[in-house]
Amino acid sequence: MVVRNISVLVYNRPGVLACVSQLFTLFETNIDKITIGHGGSPGISRIQIEVSIEDDKLEMVISQMAKLSDVLQVGMAKTGAQTRSFWIVAYSLFITIFGINVASPLYSIYRTEWQLTSGMITLLFAAYVFSVIPGLFIFLQLAERFGKRKILIFGLMAALSGAVCSTLANDMPILIMARILQGLAVGTFICVSSSTLNELERNRNWQTSSLVTAFAVTAGSSLGPFMAGILAQFAPMPTKLPYIVYGGLVILGMIGMSTVKVSYRKAHRVRFHGLNIPKTIRLHAYTAAATSFIAWGVVSLFLSVIPSYLNEWAGKFNFILSGGMIASIFALSTFSQFLFKRLSVMKMMAVGILLLSLGLMGVAATLQHMSIVLLITSAICVGLGHGPLYAGSLVSISTEVADDIRGDIISFFYLFSYTGIAFPVILLGYSAEQIGIETSVFLFALFIEAGALLSLLLWHKTKTEKDGGRMR
Structure with missing residues (x-):
C-alpha cells in the first residue's frame, strides 16, 4: 500500500469536507491524516489529505473528486522529501549515463598504445550494451521483489566498480570488463529509474518524468566526454583521472540514494516474463x-569510430575537440528536445530525419576532404536531429500506454535503442578493416537512410490508424 498526499482546493462552504471524505468511504479507503488551511484567496480553502491507497483507486478518487461542484483543483501534494528524492534519482540516472561515454575521447590513446584496430575500438565501445540488454528484462522485475531503491543502489555500485576497473x-x-559493469548500471537505471521518477513526480505525469529521463540521458552523455576531454588535455594521467573523478560523482549519488524514500508492495516471488507488447499498440x-x-545508431558513430581517427584528421591528439564534439551533439540534442517539443509527432520525426541525413552527408564529405569544419557541422546536424527523434519517440509511446505495461514498453524501447548503439557500429568497424573506412561509412549511411525512410512511413501509418480509431 502506497502513502499518497492529495491537495484539494475548495470553496469554503458547509458540507464540502464531508463530500470529500465520503469519496474515500465509497472506495473503502481510510484517511490517515487530514489538515485544512487557507487557500490564498477569500472564501477558498486547501485540504491536505494523507492516505494509504493503491494507484488504481487513487486515480478514480481524484477523478471523482474533480467533478464535485465545490472543488476547484485537485492533485498530488509534493512534499519536500518527495521532491528531494525525485531529483536524487534523476541525478543518479544522469551520473550513470555520464560514465558510459567518459572513454570516448580516450579511444585515440587506446588505439595508439594498445595497437587496436577499428573493429576492436567499436567492440570496446559497444561492450556495455551486452549487459544493458539483459538488464532491461530482469531489473524492473527484480525491483518488484526487492524494492526500487535497492536495485538502484546496486546499479550505482556497478557503476563505481566499472570506474575502478x-x-x-x-x-x-x-577495459571491456569495466564497460560490462557500466552496462549493468545503465540497464538498472534505464528501466527502474523511469518508473521511480514517475512515482515521485507530483501528478504522476508520464510526460514530465519522460522528459526528465530523456534530459538526464542526453545531458549525462554530453558532459561525460566533455569532462574527460578537458582532463585528458590539461591534467596528468589522461587515462585514469577522468575515471577517478567519475567515481567520486558516483559515490555522491550513492550517498543521496541511501536517503531516497520509494514505497513499494513486496512481491512474494519473482516470475520473470517476456516483454508484454499488446497488439493494439x-x-x-x-x-x-x-x-x-x-x-x-548515427550518434554511436561519433562516440566510437570518429574519435579514434580524429588525431589523424587534426594532425595531433586533441582531446578537447573530441570531447567537445561529442558533448555538443548531446547538448544540441537536449536543446532540440525543448525547441521542437510543441511540434506534432510527424513533424518532429520529419525534422529529425532531415537533420540526421544532413549530418551523415557531412561525415561522408569529411572522409573525402579531411575537413574538421565539415565534421563539426555534421555533428551539429546530428545533435539537432537526434533530440526530436529520441525524445519525441519516447514521450509519444510512454503517454499512450496503461500504467501496468508501461515498464515493459519502455524496456522494449530501450532494447531497440541500445541495439542501435552497438550492432551497426560494430559491423562498420570490422568492415572498415576489410573494405576501408570510406566505403564502410557510405554503406552505413545507406542503411540508416533506408531505415529512416521506413520509420517515417510507419509514423504516418501509426497516425492514420490512431485517427481512424478516434473516428470510430
Whole structure:
C-alpha cells in the first residue's frame, strides 16, 4: 500500500469536507491524516489529505473528486522529501549515463598504445550494451521483489566498480570488463529509474518524468566526454583521472540514494516474463523503437569510430575537440528536445530525419576532404536531429500506454535503442578493416537512410490508424 498526499482546493462552504471524505468511504479507503488551511484567496480553502491507497483507486478518487461542484483543483501534494528524492534519482540516472561515454575521447590513446584496430575500438565501445540488454528484462522485475531503491543502489555500485576497473585497466580485456559493469548500471537505471521518477513526480505525469529521463540521458552523455576531454588535455594521467573523478560523482549519488524514500508492495516471488507488447499498440511501439534505433545508431558513430581517427584528421591528439564534439551533439540534442517539443509527432520525426541525413552527408564529405569544419557541422546536424527523434519517440509511446505495461514498453524501447548503439557500429568497424573506412561509412549511411525512410512511413501509418480509431 502506497502513502499518497492529495491537495484539494475548495470553496469554503458547509458540507464540502464531508463530500470529500465520503469519496474515500465509497472506495473503502481510510484517511490517515487530514489538515485544512487557507487557500490564498477569500472564501477558498486547501485540504491536505494523507492516505494509504493503491494507484488504481487513487486515480478514480481524484477523478471523482474533480467533478464535485465545490472543488476547484485537485492533485498530488509534493512534499519536500518527495521532491528531494525525485531529483536524487534523476541525478543518479544522469551520473550513470555520464560514465558510459567518459572513454570516448580516450579511444585515440587506446588505439595508439594498445595497437587496436577499428573493429576492436567499436567492440570496446559497444561492450556495455551486452549487459544493458539483459538488464532491461530482469531489473524492473527484480525491483518488484526487492524494492526500487535497492536495485538502484546496486546499479550505482556497478557503476563505481566499472570506474575502478577503468582506472586500473592496462589492456583491452580489463577495459571491456569495466564497460560490462557500466552496462549493468545503465540497464538498472534505464528501466527502474523511469518508473521511480514517475512515482515521485507530483501528478504522476508520464510526460514530465519522460522528459526528465530523456534530459538526464542526453545531458549525462554530453558532459561525460566533455569532462574527460578537458582532463585528458590539461591534467596528468589522461587515462585514469577522468575515471577517478567519475567515481567520486558516483559515490555522491550513492550517498543521496541511501536517503531516497520509494514505497513499494513486496512481491512474494519473482516470475520473470517476456516483454508484454499488446497488439493494439504494437505498431506504435515498433515504430518508436525503430526510430530510436536509427537516432542512436548515427550518434554511436561519433562516440566510437570518429574519435579514434580524429588525431589523424587534426594532425595531433586533441582531446578537447573530441570531447567537445561529442558533448555538443548531446547538448544540441537536449536543446532540440525543448525547441521542437510543441511540434506534432510527424513533424518532429520529419525534422529529425532531415537533420540526421544532413549530418551523415557531412561525415561522408569529411572522409573525402579531411575537413574538421565539415565534421563539426555534421555533428551539429546530428545533435539537432537526434533530440526530436529520441525524445519525441519516447514521450509519444510512454503517454499512450496503461500504467501496468508501461515498464515493459519502455524496456522494449530501450532494447531497440541500445541495439542501435552497438550492432551497426560494430559491423562498420570490422568492415572498415576489410573494405576501408570510406566505403564502410557510405554503406552505413545507406542503411540508416533506408531505415529512416521506413520509420517515417510507419509514423504516418501509426497516425492514420490512431485517427481512424478516434473516428470510430
